[in-house]
Amino acid sequence: MGSVTxxxxxxxLFVLMYFIMIRPQKKQxxxxxxxxxxxxxxxxxVMISRLHGKIDKINKADGTISVDCDGxxxxxxxxxxxxxxxxxxxxxxxxxKELAEKDKEEQQDDADAAEDNSYNAK
Numbered sequence: 001m002g003s004v005t006x007x008x009x010x011x012x013l014f015v016l017m018y019f020i021m022i023r024p025q026k027k028q029x030x031x032x033x034x035x036x037x038x039x040x041x042x043x044x045x046v047m048i049s050r051l052h053g054k055i056d057k058i059n060k061a062d063g064t065i066s067v068d069c070d071g072x073x074x075x076x077x078x079x080x081x082x083x084x085x086x087x088x089x090x091x092x093x094x095x096x097k098e099l100a101e102k103d104k105e106e107q108q109d110d111a112d113a114a115e116d117n118s119y120n121a122k
Contacts, residue, residue, distance in 0.1 A: 036078050039065065044085040047076060052085075 039045070043055045045067065053067035053074070065081070067074050 035084055036081060039078065039081065039084065045081050046083040046085065047080050048082045049080070050082075 039055060039058060041055050041058060044052070045055060045065075046052055047067070051067070051069060051074075053069035055065055056068045056073060057066040058078075059065070063078050064075050065078055067076060
């Protein structure tokens with residue numbers, strides 16, 4: 001009886017490990033494969049190194065992509081792509097950067113004006 005119980009416990013443990021660890025990892029790998037197969041020139045991507053860029057070239061034979069990062073072209077393995085940012089989200093990021101730069105310039109202008117006023121008051 002004791003050996004049958006032990007075998008049942010091992011089977012239950014294996015089934016739990018499958019549903020808790022192996023199955024979710026396979027789903028994640030399948031989603032990543034689908035994402036890589038759906039890459040197109042012009043897509044905005046985030047690499048595993050957190051580098052953001054836009055796909056310039058895709059070489060399916062070598063399994064590499066060329067990414068444009070603000071005028072610097074880097075070549076990566078396609079598996080280094082962590083996330084694809086939809087085009088509309090990429091445009092919003094650019095707009096957010098422009099707004100942040102304008103705000104920074106306005107703050108700098110305000111600081112310069114305050115500094116000029118304090119200098120003139122002396």
